[in-house]
Amino acid sequence: MTTTKDPQRDKGAESGDHDDEKGHLLYHEGLLLNGRYEVMSTLGKGAFGKVVKCLDRDKKEYVAVKIVRNIDCFSEVARSEIAVLEEINNLDDDNIFACVRMLDWFDHEGHVCIVFELLGLSTCEFLQQNNYLPFSLDQIRAMAFQLFRAVCFLHRNKLTHTDLKPENILLVSSDFNLEYNDNKQCREKKLKAIDVKVVDFGTATFDHERHESLVSTRHYRAPEVILDLGWNQSCDVWSLGCVLMEFYLGRTLFPTHDSQEHLAMMERVLGPIPSHLLQQTKKQHYVHNDRLKLEEDISRDKYIKKHCKPLKNYMYYSSDDERLLFDLLSLMLEYDVVRRITLEEALWHPFFSPVRAQKKQRS
Known part of the structure; x- marks a missing residue:
C-alpha cells in the first residue's frame, strides 16, 4: 500500500520515519520526550x-505538551507563539493575568514542542458536554472580568491576540457537580470553579509587526476585518463581545460561514453599518449606494x-444585571473602532461592580 506525501511537508525533514503522512508525530503512551516528559494520553x-498529557518526571507533575506538525509553516507559527509566550512570562512574572503559562519548549525529531501548565476543558467543550446550556450571569461576569484583565494586559503591552473564541478560553479546572431539575430528568453540570485562561x-x-488582512475565526471576526478596513x-x-x-x-x-451573510446578520442584530465605513471598504462588492448590498x-x-434578532431582544428576563450586561455588549459590538469601548474602560463598567466590591472587601 502506498501513501501520498503532503505537498506542504518539509522535504528536508529527517524525521519521516517518526511521522504520519500529514506530518503528525507518531507517538505512543510511555514515549519520553526530551528525556523528561512521559506521554500519558x-x-x-x-x-x-x-x-x-505528559508526566514531567523532573517535577513529578502533569503538563500539556503541544506537538506541532513537522511542516514549515506550522513550525514558523509555533516559533512565533514561543516568542510571544516568553514575552508574556517575562512581563507577568507573578502569573497574575489569565494567560496560559509556557513552562518549556524543545525540538523533538523535527517537531516544535511547547510545554504548558495542564488546564481543563475549553469553554466550548464544556458547553457541548453540558447540552449547550448557557452559563449563568454570575459565571459570565466572573469569566469576563478575568478575560478582560488578561487581554487588557496584552493590549497594554502592544499585543493583539486576534483569535479569541470559546475554543481558546480554557477552564483551569473542569471539575463539576451533577444537578437535576425538578422532574429529575434533565442533568446539568455545575462547575465547582469558574477560573479561566486564554490560550x-x-x-x-x-x-509593530505586519498585520495580516484576514484574522480571527469567522463567528468572532470584527466588521472592520471583513470589510478590509485594517484592524x-x-x-x-x-x-470577546461575541464570546x-x-x-x-x-x-x-x-x-x-459567508461574509455577505455575516454582515447582514450584524445589521439584523445591531442595526445598519455606518455609511462612512461602507464608503471606505475595499470590498465594494458588498456595497450599493453606501448601504450594505442585500442579496x-x-x-x-x-x-x-x-x-x-435585535440585540436587546435576546434578553431572557430584563433584570438589572442583564440590562448592564447588554449595555456593555452594545459598547463592545460597536461597528466603528473609534467608538468601540476599550477593555481598560470595560473593566470599569457597572456590570463588574460586584466583582470590584468583592476584590475591595478581600484586600
Missing part, C-alpha cells in the same frame, strides 16, 4: 498538531430572520 488535536497565541501580533487591538474587543453572547445564549451569535435570496433572508 492525547488531549486534543487541530490543524497545528496534537496536544498530549493559543500562534496568531498574536505585536503593534487594531479593538478587534479583540469585538471577539460573552455565546456564553449567555449557549450558541454562537452569528451562525454563518435577493428568500431562503437566506428567512435563515437570517430565524437565527438573528
Whole structure:
C-alpha cells in the first residue's frame, strides 16, 4: 500500500520515519520526550498538531505538551507563539493575568514542542458536554472580568491576540457537580470553579509587526476585518463581545460561514453599518449606494430572520444585571473602532461592580 506525501511537508525533514503522512508525530503512551516528559494520553488535536498529557518526571507533575506538525509553516507559527509566550512570562512574572503559562519548549525529531501548565476543558467543550446550556450571569461576569484583565494586559503591552473564541478560553479546572431539575430528568453540570485562561497565541501580533488582512475565526471576526478596513487591538474587543453572547445564549451569535451573510446578520442584530465605513471598504462588492448590498435570496433572508434578532431582544428576563450586561455588549459590538469601548474602560463598567466590591472587601 502506498501513501501520498503532503505537498506542504518539509522535504528536508529527517524525521519521516517518526511521522504520519500529514506530518503528525507518531507517538505512543510511555514515549519520553526530551528525556523528561512521559506521554500519558492525547488531549486534543487541530490543524497545528496534537496536544498530549505528559508526566514531567523532573517535577513529578502533569503538563500539556503541544506537538506541532513537522511542516514549515506550522513550525514558523509555533516559533512565533514561543516568542510571544516568553514575552508574556517575562512581563507577568507573578502569573497574575489569565494567560496560559509556557513552562518549556524543545525540538523533538523535527517537531516544535511547547510545554504548558495542564488546564481543563475549553469553554466550548464544556458547553457541548453540558447540552449547550448557557452559563449563568454570575459565571459570565466572573469569566469576563478575568478575560478582560488578561487581554487588557496584552493590549497594554502592544499585543493583539486576534483569535479569541470559546475554543481558546480554557477552564483551569473542569471539575463539576451533577444537578437535576425538578422532574429529575434533565442533568446539568455545575462547575465547582469558574477560573479561566486564554490560550493559543500562534496568531498574536505585536503593534509593530505586519498585520495580516484576514484574522480571527469567522463567528468572532470584527466588521472592520471583513470589510478590509485594517484592524487594531479593538478587534479583540469585538471577539470577546461575541464570546460573552455565546456564553449567555449557549450558541454562537452569528451562525454563518459567508461574509455577505455575516454582515447582514450584524445589521439584523445591531442595526445598519455606518455609511462612512461602507464608503471606505475595499470590498465594494458588498456595497450599493453606501448601504450594505442585500442579496435577493428568500431562503437566506428567512435563515437570517430565524437565527438573528435585535440585540436587546435576546434578553431572557430584563433584570438589572442583564440590562448592564447588554449595555456593555452594545459598547463592545460597536461597528466603528473609534467608538468601540476599550477593555481598560470595560473593566470599569457597572456590570463588574460586584466583582470590584468583592476584590475591595478581600484586600
